[in-house]
Amino acid sequence: MNAATAEASMKKEFILTIEDLTVSFDGFKAVDGLNLYVDKNELRVVIGPNGAGKTTVLDLICGKTKATAGSIQFKGKELTKLAEHEIVRAGVGRKFQTPSIYENLTVFQNLEISFPRGRGVFGCLTFRRTPDVVERVQQIAEEIQLQDHLEMDAALLSHGQKQWLEIGMLLMQDPELLMLDEPVAGMSVKEREQTAALLNRICKGRSVIVIEHDMEFVKSIAHKVTVLHQGKILAEGSMESVQANEKVIEVYLGH
């Protein structure tokens, strides 16, 4: 009894609790009995060789892929049973690997669509661009340094700016858990630095999970690193301890 309440109170500290999570595609276990705990206000980086199941884990959390077994609890709410849009409304935001923005809308419209109000059919029909919407869009646009491009078609942005725009669209939702899949892929060195600074700013007040390959970038942002390999956790801890881990070295050099 006492132990159970102690465990329950321990669980409460985590914003995200993943237990025994398994997904198999025709017998192939992309994620295999995974346990992962993310703290409030933590910035967690997930690394691992290709095919380790990193993106699949994010897909499972945000509902894009349905789990075969196991549970994902976000603030005590079971996510595996919710539809994608319900998971988003619960406070989980997800950025895709390739910039996923609406190219035929302007930057302003891209951000505005992500504003968490009027998400039903009739809410959309009666949605008004009130001053608070405009103010929030301006504020986020400044955060992602696109304040001078608000009326530009999103298709005309550079690759790096598109990545920022998608991060900005997530920030509009003000999620408590933000998941970013390779946010600096294809960025220049300067853009990487700016993105690291951006992530370090926005992780205040929310938890962030980042998948990344670039070790320099990981060092500059990570609170804690999780190494995935063949759908299982290989190591977890600070960047230094993970880099010194022999199993991790073997997996990375072996590939």
Added chain:
Amino acid sequence: MNTFYTRWLGGRQGSMGIAILALLIFAIMPMWLDIFRLNLVGKYLTYAFAAVSLVMVWGYGGVLSLGQGVFFGLGGYCMAMFLKLEASDLTSTAHQTTPGIPDFMDWNQITQLPLFWEPFHSLTFTIIAIFVVPAIFAYIIGAAMFKRRVGGVYFSIITQAIASILTILIVGQQGYTGGINGITDLKTIHGWNINSSSAKYILYYFNGALLIGVIMVCRYVLSSKLGRLLLAMRDKEDRVRFSGYDVSNFKIFTFCLGAMISAIGGAMFTLQVGFMSPSFVGIVPSIEMVIFAAVGGRMSLIGAVFGTLLVNYGKTAFSESFPALWLFLMGALFIAVVMFFPNGLAGLYEQYGSRLAKLWQPLVRRFSKAPAAVVPPPADTPPSPPPVVRKLADKPVAAEPLPEEALRTRRPA
């Protein structure tokens, strides 16, 4: 007022399109054509409802429905059932075995009015049914498919199958539906003869007004956030889903809206042509409606109306002399439009319209007495604020103008 101008009429360009269409429907056509031809145009304009609905469902919603004839037919049949009941009063059906029921029922040995016909004695019920019956039907189809994420070509095939099934059902249940002949000999609404010349004029104008009303409603929907979401969904459906929207609901809404618009067209068809039959429900008419929208431009509400008029004019002109060739010609027309003018008439207007305007301008300048008015005076405008601030400030906070023409230019051809 400003909201009305920017959102219902579609701003300067949009209201111009509506004005030209209104001029054509309300002034030029009635002055130019006799009542027989005008009634024919009225019939074409009822097809335009279906074409407009396809602009919404196919052009903006991104799902090609090959079953708009179903909804056109449902609207038409609802109207026809009311008219038929009024035409089948006891005195005019006294010679039947069972007086007081529609003649085709009597021929099919039915001795009592079927239960589902009863409420169509009421005009109010009929008008409600014209909207509600197709909407419910579209909701069932839409929910069944979009919730399961059926889309693309599968959606098209299923809607086509539904069109086929409904035709077979109507033809097969002759005693309840009038079978292959449809519901004919329609005469009056509350004693008002719909076949008189004056009634034909009135119905023609009423139809035109409804069509323009429908276009304005569509403009309003497209200028709301829902319109932007539809565009966003066509581009990156997953991003919309992972921004907290239930994507299927928006597709269902658009499909239901399209169904209701088609149904209005069907009801007006019955009123103006005086009968309704399964030949306006099935696969062929449904595909013809797609061709109307494609020729007009599937992203243009006004274009769809012009596309309908043009194709039907061609149909009438050609099928009088080469009836057998018409279907082939229409097929060729569809292929040609898809291959060479993917944006239809509206796309051509977009491409060459500005050149025409340039040719036109010197003439205007020569004949107008105040040429200075053409060029805006640059001197006394106030200093402009930085571009972003100005653009945001220019717009009414309550609404954002998003004329379809502006959206079309953003789309690569």
